[in-house]
Amino acid sequence: QVQLQESGPGLVKPSQTLSLTCAVSGDSISRGSYYWSWIRQPAGKGLEWIGRMYSSGTINYNPSLESRVTISADTSKNQFSLKLTSVTAADTAVYYCAREIHPPGRSDLRALDIWGQGTMVTVSS
Amino acid sequence: DIQMTQSPSSLSASVGDRVTITCRASQHINNYLNWYQQKPGKAPKLLISAASILHSGVPSRFSGSGFGTDFTLTISSLHPEDFATYYCQQSYSTRRVDFGPGTNLEIK
Numbered sequence: 656q657v658q659l660q661e662s663g664p665g666l667v668k669p670s671q672t673l674s675l676t677c678a679v680s681g682d683s684i685s686r687g688s689y690y691w692s693w694i695r696q697p698a699g700k701g702l703e704w705i706g707r708m709y710s711s712g713t714i715n716y717n718p719s720l721e722s723r724v725t726i727s728a729d730t731s732k733n734q735f736s737l738k739l740t741s742v743t744a745a746d747t748a749v750y751y752c753a754r755e756i757h758p759p760g761r762s763d764l765r766a767l768d769i770w771g772q773g774t775m776v777t778v779s780s
Numbered sequence: 781d782i783q784m785t786q787s788p789s790s791l792s793a794s795v796g797d798r799v800t801i802t803c804r805a806s807q808h809i810n811n812y813l814n815w816y817q818q819k820p821g822k823a824p825k826l827l828i829s830a831a832s833i834l835h836s837g838v839p840s841r842f843s844g845s846g847f848g849t850d851f852t853l854t855i856s857s858l859h860p861e862d863f864a865t866y867y868c869q870q871s872y873s874t875r876r877v878d879f880g881p882g883t884n885l886e887i888k
Contacts, residue, residue: 692877702816702824702867704877715875718781751823755877763830765871766814770823 657681659752659771667746667778673739677752677771678732685710685730690755692767693726693737695748703748707755708735742778749773782806782870784880792888797858801883803851803868812872813851815844818882819864828853829871863887 663675677691684691692707706716708726716724725738739746754769783806793799803813811831816824826835828844831851841856855862868880 694877701882702818702869702879704879707877717876753823761830763811763871764833765812766826766829766835767816767824767869767877768826768829768835770825773823 657754657769659754659769661750661752661771661774663750663774663776665775665777667742667776668780669743669778670741673737673742673746673776673778675737675750675752675774675776676734677736678734679754680733682754683730684728684733684735687711688757688759690757691726691728691735692753692755694751694753694767695746696751696773697745697748705737705739705750744778747776747778749775781876782809782873782878784868784870784878786866786868786880786883788883789881790884790886792886793858794888795858795860799855799858799885801853801866801885803846803853803880805849805851805870805872808848809870809872811847812870813844813846814869814871815842815853816867816869817862817864818867824867827866858885860887 658680660678667673690707693705708714723740728735751773752771753767756768758764785804787802813831815828818824832844866883
């Protein structure tokens with residue numbers, strides 16, 4: 656059974672860098688057919704996609720966050736990470752990591768099929 | 781960018797009701813449309829992919845349809861555990877993911 660677990664500081668000061676890690680169990684992030692994604696959700700609001708990475712090294716970012724975001728992988732630990740620089744109160748949210756399945760030959764079935772439980776990050780001094 | 785809209789933004793219904801939620805894309809996305817259910821304090825769960833294919837374990841009272849720009853999620857007979865927020869999401873773009881704003885389904 657594949658499981659994802661986010662971890663990182665729950666409180667970050669304004670202008671600093673938010674750093675989160677997603678540990679993956681039950682699957683390898685190096686295996687093809689999956690993207691590994693970050694999504695966030697401010698309290699009471701909708702879902703905002705942050706970005707994703709593929710085992711080949713391909714990375715896509717939300718253009719609205721691209722200048723501040725870095726997603727990377729540590730295959731030795733089977734985990735991937737999110738760094739968001741120059742944070743403000745607007746970055747306060749629950750941050751989720753998720754697996755996006757990409758079945759070969761069925762691109763229409765691309766979907767975020769497994770999610771972590773989410774971790775709350777507050778930006779405050 | 782592909783803009784996703786949903787209607788209604790909120791909906792009150794009773795157990796046993798048939799409910800339909802609509803999602804519209806700002807451009808043609810074939811059937812590259814997914815639906816998720818989110819309950820308070822929980823991560824979203826995938827319900828439907830490719831506009832109409834039920835994810836494993838999802839009850840058959842859920843169904844999806846649509847192609848192009850207009851899509852619907854239907855719950856044929858509401859159960860108490862179905863009261864939640866529902867999001868659509870386009871997977872057409874190869875470079876980004878976009879969610880709709882969500883539809884909050886409440887108990888009447």
